[in-house]
Amino acid sequence: MTLTVREALLAFRRAPLLSALSITTIAFALFVVGLFGLVALNLRRALMGVEERVEIVVYLMRGTPVEVATMAISDIQAFPEVAEVRYVTEDEALERARRELVEFQGLLGDLQVNPLPASLEISLKPGFRDTEHVRQVAERLQGFRFAEDIRYGRDWLEKLDRLRDIAGIVGLAIGAAFAVASIIIIGTTIRMGVLHRSREIAIMRLVGATDGFIRRPFLLEGALKGAAGGALAVALNYAAYVTVDRLVFDSVFYEPPQALLIVLFGTALGFAASAVSVRRHLKRI
């Protein structure tokens, strides 16, 4: 075991340039993947911001007693899709209209009777903020006798649905393409390292090294290169994030577990690429 570690570390010391080159290559491959992930992360956050505005408004019939409304609220709150129900009284509605519709201030100010109905504003939990679910909830709400009208910007919701689908598909495709590209690049890089040492491998076999003995330092070396490349990629991603966040727009970075995932992805790729390369190489000799 210590011999494996020593041999793997020696490999870095013996070919520092090649090692540095492969770590940088791996880092850039993973950087691109990570960058894509960041873009996806921030787009999703933006989309969530929009989604939060998905809301169903139930206008209550004039004269609906407050007790009835209150009971209905607790019923509605029990819907699995519902996050929150807000009761907006007639007075509050007028108040809000006065505040928000400044152009009609004069008109609204002169009113003797409040023409605005009370309403329930219902927001949904994440995952239910699409046309299908909104429609289901709205249908159920229709069953309340005091519900005069139910509103939920259908067109707008459908657009949001489409946006979400497109973002999902495009993201998956590009993400997969980048991931595959990085796998190929990392595989090639590691393979170069193995070929670089094919003479050494031949000599090892000649003096009676088992395949396992030959393989182990390579696996460790590959994993270390992958981990180092992954860590470097995260650092580069962070630099990119800081730059964008400061100069362009407010954005978010990976949570620590997500960043760790990139490093682990690199480690696993480096390990797997080494395993495949060495196995293929040993098979041929």
Place this chain on the structure above:
Amino acid sequence: MIRFTNVFKAYSRNVLALRDVSFHIAKGEFVFLTGHSGAGKSTALKLIYAEEFPTSGEVRVSGYVTSQLKRSEIPRLRRRLGIVFQDFRLLEDRTAEENVAFALEVTGARRSTIGPKVMRVLAQVGLAAKALAYPRELSGGEQQRVAIARALVNDPLVLLADEPTGNLDERAARGVFQLLRDINASGTAVIMATHNLELVRQTPYRVIELQEGAVVYDSAVDEPGKGAVLP
């Protein structure tokens, strides 16, 4: 100890490297393998260290039939053989000492035993003073001595040498050859493939000559008096 029985080796349909080769080499023997270029000398050695396997016939090395060995058993066989080549095959980025130690590390030898053993064989080949030199800092003859030290460090049954003097000048070649004789004198069998007929003629050792893959002369069989030189 090494027995070839009706060995044929074809690399492809039209390249027959060995034809019906049979011989037996005993413990402690010194044997020259001679023949023109392409006669099959290297092939015969490869069959011994299980780099290649006979197309038909049987190669037995220290009790193992090579073609019956599993891949995982071949390293075990190789650790009982010492192998030396014309081009030395040293690891360029390791010192003489490290090159020799490597052959021991591979066997999982304990660290404490490696150092003394390495120094002992380096002294045996006359290179104790150059233990810390890298191959590029050594002459061809010295590099070949390091390779021989590496071959010896596992106390092999037999030393296989494929043109060990091929890249060396007259003097260095003589030195390396003398070293092989000394090694043989201390009990290790040596099989040396060579073009150098002068060396062969000057010494009393057994000669097996190949021609186009066939044994055309074996002094142990054809001139029994000569091949019987044992230490």
